[in-house]
Amino acid sequence: MELYDAMSTARAIRRYRPDPVPDDVLRRCLEAATWAPSGxxxxxWRFVVLRSPEVRAVLGPAYRKGWAEMSGGYGIxxxxxxxxxxxxxxxxxxxxxxxxxxxxxPVYVLFCLKGRGRTHLxxxxxxxxxxxxxxxxxxxxxxxTVVTSxxxxxxxxxxxxxxxxxxWLLAALLPIGYPVGRHGPxxxxxxxxxxxxxxxxxxxx
Amino acid sequence: MELYDAMSTARAIRRYRPDPVPDDVLRRCLEAATWAPSGxxxxxWRFVVLRSPEVRAVLGPAYRKGWAEMSGGYGIxxxxxxxxxxxxxxxxxxxxxxxxxxxxxPVYVLFCLKGRGRTHLxxxxxxxxxxxxxxxxxxxxxxxTVVTSxxxxxxxxxxxxxxxxxxWLLAALLPIGYPVGRHGPxxxxxxxxxxxxxxxxxxxx
Numbered sequence: 292m293e294l295y296d297a298m299s300t301a302r303a304i305r306r307y308r309p310d311p312v313p314d315d316v317l318r319r320c321l322e323a324a325t326w327a328p329s330g331x332x333x334x335x336w337r338f339v340v341l342r343s344p345e346v347r348a349v350l351g352p353a354y355r356k357g358w359a360e361m362s363g364g365y366g367i368x369x370x371x372x373x374x375x376x377x378x379x380x381x382x383x384x385x386x387x388x389x390x391x392x393x394x395x396x397p398v399y400v401l402f403c404l405k406g407r408g409r410t411h412l413x414x415x416x417x418x419x420x421x422x423x424x425x426x427x428x429x430x431x432x433x434x435x436t437v438v439t440s441x442x443x444x445x446x447x448x449x450x451x452x453x454x455x456x457x458x459w460l461l462a463a464l465l466p467i468g469y470p471v472g473r474h475g476p477x478x479x480x481x482x483x484x485x486x487x488x489x490x491x492x493x494x495x496x
Numbered sequence: 497m498e499l500y501d502a503m504s505t506a507r508a509i510r511r512y513r514p515d516p517v518p519d520d521v522l523r524r525c526l527e528a529a530t531w532a533p534s535g536x537x538x539x540x541w542r543f544v545v546l547r548s549p550e551v552r553a554v555l556g557p558a559y560r561k562g563w564a565e566m567s568g569g570y571g572i573x574x575x576x577x578x579x580x581x582x583x584x585x586x587x588x589x590x591x592x593x594x595x596x597x598x599x600x601x602p603v604y605v606l607f608c609l610k611g612r613g614r615t616h617l618x619x620x621x622x623x624x625x626x627x628x629x630x631x632x633x634x635x636x637x638x639x640x641t642v643v644t645s646x647x648x649x650x651x652x653x654x655x656x657x658x659x660x661x662x663x664w665l666l667a668a669l670l671p672i673g674y675p676v677g678r679h680g681p682x683x684x685x686x687x688x689x690x691x692x693x694x695x696x697x698x699x700x701x
Contacts, residue, residue: 294633295636296630298528298632299528299531314701322687323504328631338690338692345694364652413685415621423624428500438625460617478537488546
């Protein structure tokens with residue numbers, strides 16, 4: 292797949308068909324992840340492919356709790372009127388369906404980074420480029436995914452059920468599957484709104 | 497350019513030809529950066545294209561100090577024997593040349609993220625995917641770059657000369673130019689060394 296086509300259509304996908312994701316397809320995405328840069332090329336990362344019932348039983352409740360706690364911040368209060376067709380209501384229904392079926396996601400990949408405690412922002416430069424490579428490869432392979440972090444709500448349980456050592460950090464979890472519906476263009480602010488030249492407020496170009 | 501070809505050949509490039517980098521080429525890389533995901537699709541990022549003599553005068557000394565402080569950790573002690581052809585000596589010469597000529601890099605892009613103080617690792621998921629999209633686009637455009645963070649050594653001066661508000665974080669600086677020499681394959685550990693299944697030590701696949 293052409294690079295710019297992959298990047299511009301790698302939208303967040305939260306509905307997956309039940310079809311399993313073959314290991315050889317996942318492996319191509321994981322190899323793409325390993326091609327990313329990291330500080331001093333240390334590659335202090337580990338990717339854990341998750342499908343076990345024990346892991347699913349930890350993730351489902353955590354993600355439902357995550358959405359219950361965050362939905363207010365997205366403008367959702369209580370039950371959504373089924374006749375409400377506003378963007379907020381549609382997003383709310385998508386999120387509710389996503390977390391309600393979280394145990395049924397075909398496969399998840401957990402991205403881990405060696406380190407402990409609170410980190411400097413710049414340490415993220417050693418794991419999130421790998422995450423983005425995976426996302427783009429998944430797009431090229433016809434898979435859908437979305438970056439999530441609500442596993443942090445059940446971090447201790449997740450560490451226990453997977454057996455993650457204390458000197459590793461949990462960076463992100465990607466739920467992955469073949470999408471219901473289609474990939475589509477990302478929606479973003481224009482370059483000119485977020486790019487400046489030499490000084491904080493001098494327009495580019 | 498094909499996605500996997502771009503990813504697998506986006507090596508760190510530290511030597512640039514003096515040719516200027518046109519704004520329209522940079523703009524395509526910046527647009528690719530905006531296509532990345534971010535938490536809640538908030539896109540709380542800002543990219544500052546840097547070429548001013550004032551900024552160069554801050555960056556050069558910071559990067560030379562960065563290398564002087566870090567070279568010991570890479571196994572370099574004092575001057576490198578010109579006849580030493582070991583990988584460490586060659587890397588040391590590349591790094592020394594890189595920081596010695598840091599003011600002469602054709603253009604730099606600083607990646608900023610809204611936020612302040614110490615952050616959770618997961619906040620990096622809202623800026624480093626954009627960094628990686630930029631890097632891949634730069635590769636496709638024939639440009640070379642490398643992720644750097646030694647600007648943090650002169651963070652206060654850099655904030656002042658650019659005019660960066662206190663509620664924005666500095667995530668990474670990319671020096672950018674057309675490479676001396678060629679792009680080449682990245683060198684990474686094999687997937688099997690860094691991927692596991694369900695449990696921390698259970699091999700994948």
